[in-house]
Amino acid sequence: MTTIAQYLLSRLHDLGVDHIFGVPGDYVLRFFGEISKSPIRHIGTTREDTAAFAADGYARSKGAGALVVTYGVGALNVVNAVAGAYAESSPVIVISGAPGVREQREDPLIHHRFGPFSFQREIFERITCSAVALDDPLIAFRQIDRTLSTMREACKPVYIELPRDIVTRKGYPIPSGQDAPLQSDPETLEEAVAETQALLGDAASPVVIAGVEVHRQGQQDALINFISHSHLPVAATLTGKSVFAERHPAYLGIYEGAMSSEYARYMVEQSDLLLMLGVTLNDVDLGIYTARLDPRRMVRAAQGEVVIRHHRYPHIRLADFLAALTARISPRVALPDIPALPEAEGFPASSRPMTVERLMQRLNTALTPDMVVVSDTGDCLFAAIELRVHEKAEFLASAFYTTMGFAVPAALGAQIARPDRRALILVGDGAFQMTGCELSTFSRLGLAPIVVVFNNKGYSTERFILDGPFNDIASWRYYRIGELFGPLAGYRAATEEEFETALLSALKQTDQPSVIEVILARDDASPAMRRLAEHLRAKL
Numbered sequence: 290m291t292t293i294a295q296y297l298l299s300r301l302h303d304l305g306v307d308h309i310f311g312v313p314g315d316y317v318l319r320f321f322g323e324i325s326k327s328p329i330r331h332i333g334t335t336r337e338d339t340a341a342f343a344a345d346g347y348a349r350s351k352g353a354g355a356l357v358v359t360y361g362v363g364a365l366n367v368v369n370a371v372a373g374a375y376a377e378s379s380p381v382i383v384i385s386g387a388p389g390v391r392e393q394r395e396d397p398l399i400h401h402r403f404g405p406f407s408f409q410r411e412i413f414e415r416i417t418c419s420a421v422a423l424d425d426p427l428i429a430f431r432q433i434d435r436t437l438s439t440m441r442e443a444c445k446p447v448y449i450e451l452p453r454d455i456v457t458r459k460g461y462p463i464p465s466g467q468d469a470p471l472q473s474d475p476e477t478l479e480e481a482v483a484e485t486q487a488l489l490g491d492a493a494s495p496v497v498i499a500g501v502e503v504h505r506q507g508q509q510d511a512l513i514n515f516i517s518h519s520h521l522p523v524a525a526t527l528t529g530k531s532v533f534a535e536r537h538p539a540y541l542g543i544y545e546g547a548m549s550s551e552y553a554r555y556m557v558e559q560s561d562l563l564l565m566l567g568v569t570l571n572d573v574d575l576g577i578y579t580a581r582l583d584p585r586r587m588v589r590a591a592q593g594e595v596v597i598r599h600h601r602y603p604h605i606r607l608a609d610f611l612a613a614l615t616a617r618i619s620p621r622v623a624l625p626d627i628p629a630l631p632e633a634e635g636f637p638a639s640s641r642p643m644t645v646e647r648l649m650q651r652l653n654t655a656l657t658p659d660m661v662v663v664s665d666t667g668d669c670l671f672a673a674i675e676l677r678v679h680e681k682a683e684f685l686a687s688a689f690y691t692t693m694g695f696a697v698p699a700a701l702g703a704q705i706a707r708p709d710r711r712a713l714i715l716v717g718d719g720a721f722q723m724t725g726c727e728l729s730t731f732s733r734l735g736l737a738p739i740v741v742v743f744n745n746k747g748y749s750t751e752r753f754i755l756d757g758p759f760n761d762i763a764s765w766r767y768y769r770i771g772e773l774f775g776p777l778a779g780y781r782a783a784t785e786e787e788f789e790t791a792l793l794s795a796l797k798q799t800d801q802p803s804v805i806e807v808i809l810a811r812d813d814a815s816p817a818m819r820r821l822a823e824h825l826r827a828k829l
């Protein structure tokens with residue numbers, strides 16, 4: 290006999306989910322009992338939202354991630370993180386306990402209840418691509434199958450509610466009658482590829498811009514293959530950062546309007562044909578609307594269609610478009626001369642105060658192919674434009690939804706999903722105060738991320754827009770956090786020399802986390818933030 294919990298857990302395991310993040314509660318305890326009998330390992334977190342961020346980081350690294358929470362108090366705590374996963378297309382499975390089906394019938398006033406029992410599922414319906422309550426054992430297996438297959442197709446979170454009296458009930462296998470996945474229409478594909486090929490043939494300076502969908506659709510190797518065939522230069526959007534290997538000779542850097550490096554901006558904006566692959570345009574990727582992109586010089590393949598100037602070719606999968614174009618394209622003669630990354634010359638200059646710019650230059654030389662960089666929201670995200678990770682998909686951030694508090698817990702998920710990679714976490718002092726407590730879980734598990742806390746004494750990204758006392762925060766001694774959470778090594782770096790010593794020591798520390806608190810001037814800013822400021826000032 291297979292129970293509903295066993296079936297759900299075995300389906301998760303089939304998807305590569307070997308860990309599940311979350312916090313128990315009485316409505317979900319029985320399911321926790323079942324988890325401990327399964328091959329899936331539970332990772333306890335300090336809060337539910339950090340469990341969801343961790344599941345998101347895990348999903349981005351491994352293809353699917355899961356969290357388990359109790360009814361009401363637990364589930365409602367994850368709404369922001371799950372909405373973020375929805376906005377950023379990360380396949381996260383939310384499992385929530387609930388009062389039993391029989392208990393619900395009597396309409397009792399039981400704890401954690403906040404309205405009709407269906408409210409919670411209805412909330413999640415808005416921020417997932419499928420939300421189901423498994424309240425009927427007859428159809429529960431089919432509901433599980435359909436929900437998980439919808440998640441894989443849409444690459445968005447799903448919600449599964451498990452009433453506590455259903456967990457160990459026997460379920461019944463029923464064919465799930467799944468919807469067929471999107472298929473490209475061969476004639477439409479042929480026409481779209483022919484038109485693109487002709488435009489590419491006539492273009493003098495075509496450039497590829499790669500977006501996040503390349504990762505979500507599993508097309509990263511296909512893109513590298515396409516670039517090796519075509520010899521086209523590639524930029525990436527910020528939300529798509531690291532979809533293309535950033536140390537590849539064809540890589541131009543991040544294009545983000547006025548926030549881009551001068552060279553990436555020049556190359557993209559002078560191009561007479563932009564091939565936008567998997568790019569969904571939003572204000573962050575458009576550099577807060579400072580981008581200068583001309584739709585008449587654009588081929589856009591994303592969201593199941595190809596748009597060429599004013600022609601729209603529906604029902605085309607990115608994978609099919611890339612494969613067909615690769616087979617047809619003739620290579621260009623040579624790549625342009627792409628300038629090398631600026632180095633932190635003379636680092637460390639003994640008592641020179643640390644700045645974001647020098648910090649990023651130094652981190653660029655410290656990065657190795659076995660690291661994954663996870664950035665929070667704040668100036669560290671804009672600063673990360675200047676970073677070049679080695680391999681594909683080594684940069685994670687909430688770059689579009691831009692929720693604070695993402696980095697530390699998402700890095701936990703990423704490191705557990707890929708233990709061969711060490712996390713380098715970039716986080717502002719404000720964001721660290723939100724979810725930095727999750728570092729204690731790294732310590733508990735003996736994981737060794739390097740956390741760089743940008744201590745600029747408050748919400749500097751907000752100061753940049755409108756300053757006032759509301760942007761001040763309490764002053765913490767971040768480098769001493771190990772006394773509370775240890776084992777954890779802490780460092781405080783106000784000067785380049787202090788940072789160098791801390792970084793070298795942190796790189797060697799491979800059995801516990803290291804926190805390097807970097808003391809920055811209140812008005813220091815990343816080069817990208819300064820470029821944006823200059824641009825906006827010039828416009829006024």
Ligand SMILES: Cc1ncc(C[n+]2csc(CCOP(=O)(O)OP(=O)(O)O)c2C)c(N)n1
Binds near residue numbers: 750
């Ligand atoms: C959860 C959440 N709350 C509020 C905001 C608005 N917000 C964006 S950046 C920012 C300040 C971030 O401060 P910090 O982490 O110290 O980074 P800094 O801007 O100083 O580099 C705030 C409050 C947000 N993005 N997410």
Ligand SMILES: [Mg+2]
Binds near residue numbers: 719746747
């Ligand atoms: Mg700050």
